[in-house]
Amino acid sequence: MDITLTPSGLRIILSNTINPQIITKKLVFLMTTILAFLLSSCVLLLSKLARESVELSQRKCEELLERVCSTCGSEHLIKNGSTHHSKQKHQCKSCGRQFVVNPTKTTVSKEIKQLIDRLLLERISLRGIARVTQVSWSWLQEYVNQKLAHTPRQIKVSEKSPGGLTIECDEMWSFVDSKKNEVYIWLAIDRDSRKIIGCFVGDRTRKSARKLWASLPEIYQRCAFAYTDFWQAYKTVIPHERHRAVGKETGLTNHIERLNNTFRQRVSRLVRASLSFSKKLNNHIGAIWYFIHGYNAELAKT
Numbered sequence: 001m002d003i004t005l006t007p008s009g010l011r012i013i014l015s016n017t018i019n020p021q022i023i024t025k026k027l028v029f030l031m032t033t034i035l036a037f038l039l040s041s042c043v044l045l046l047s048k049l050a051r052e053s054v055e056l057s058q059r060k061c062e063e064l065l066e067r068v069c070s071t072c073g074s075e076h077l078i079k080n081g082s083t084h085h086s087k088q089k090h091q092c093k094s095c096g097r098q099f100v101v102n103p104t105k106t107t108v109s110k111e112i113k114q115l116i117d118r119l120l121l122e123r124i125s126l127r128g129i130a131r132v133t134q135v136s137w138s139w140l141q142e143y144v145n146q147k148l149a150h151t152p153r154q155i156k157v158s159e160k161s162p163g164g165l166t167i168e169c170d171e172m173w174s175f176v177d178s179k180k181n182e183v184y185i186w187l188a189i190d191r192d193s194r195k196i197i198g199c200f201v202g203d204r205t206r207k208s209a210r211k212l213w214a215s216l217p218e219i220y221q222r223c224a225f226a227y228t229d230f231w232q233a234y235k236t237v238i239p240h241e242r243h244r245a246v247g248k249e250t251g252l253t254n255h256i257e258r259l260n261n262t263f264r265q266r267v268s269r270l271v272r273a274s275l276s277f278s279k280k281l282n283n284h285i286g287a288i289w290y291f292i293h294g295y296n297a298e299l300a301k302t
């Protein structure tokens with residue numbers, strides 16, 4: 001560096017080795033880096049503060065929800081065990097509602113729903129299905145109830161020629177709600193196709209036999225020849241000339257008796273000595289019709 005005194009003042013000349021442009025660039029770079037660092041620190045700090053305040057308000061919300069029932073507003077709550085995911089369950093002592101604060105919402109995939117639809121046609125209890133598919137028990141109950149409620153309660157048959165139609169009818173017992181409450185399932189099958197063509201669920205009276213007959217597609221009511229057991233109710237309902245009451249030993253009602261076994265083997269609500277019978281008649285009837293449609297669809301495939 002040269003320093004010279006001139007009449008106009010002091011003149012400083014920087015030596016060749018130090019380029020002022022480079023120094024300026026370096027200074028600018030340094031300043032920019034510091035500025036960027038400060039800015040990013042500010043952003044991080046602000047987002048952390050925002051997150052903490054959201055978490056705090058969520059926690060406060062949850063604490064409030066844990067103290068008050070959202071259905072009836074009562075503060076009379078007790079702890080009531082925990083869910084599969086270890087979340088605290090609460091129960092309101094005033095209205096009886098059970099709930100989990102801030103439940104983890106999971107959507108059940110289409111594939112799982114299709115699997116459940118198929119499992120419903122096998123002898124597996126609903127608890128078993130919930131365990132296998134890992135869906136929540138309450139979700140499964142709601143899903144199955146909806147499905148059964150929307151299951152059609154009649155059978156559509158393709159065009160039949162009126163000649164040579166033969167059917168077998170029978171009634172089997174089942175339980176609804178308790179083992180004291182017997183409910184009969186009246187069934188009719190087409191002997192040739194083996195498809196179920198009629199069903200009624202009710203008591204064992206003539207009125208129920210009439211409802212079974214009324215559930216048959218019209219062409220069967222007009223033309224089919226029916227084999228049944230000796231139960232009196234059939235006699236009064238099926239036209240005499242197209243009805244024959246026979247004993248088991250004749251083998252003429254083999255197909256329908258075999259079907260009754262299939263029902264007991266595959267519908268968990270009908271399994272002998274089972275604990276998994278239906279609590280509600282409507283679900284019971286829905287489950288039977290659900291099985292009938294599945295059973296007929298399987299026969300159609302073969």
Ligand SMILES: [Zn+2]
Nearest residue numbers: 069072092095
């Ligand atoms: Zn309540």
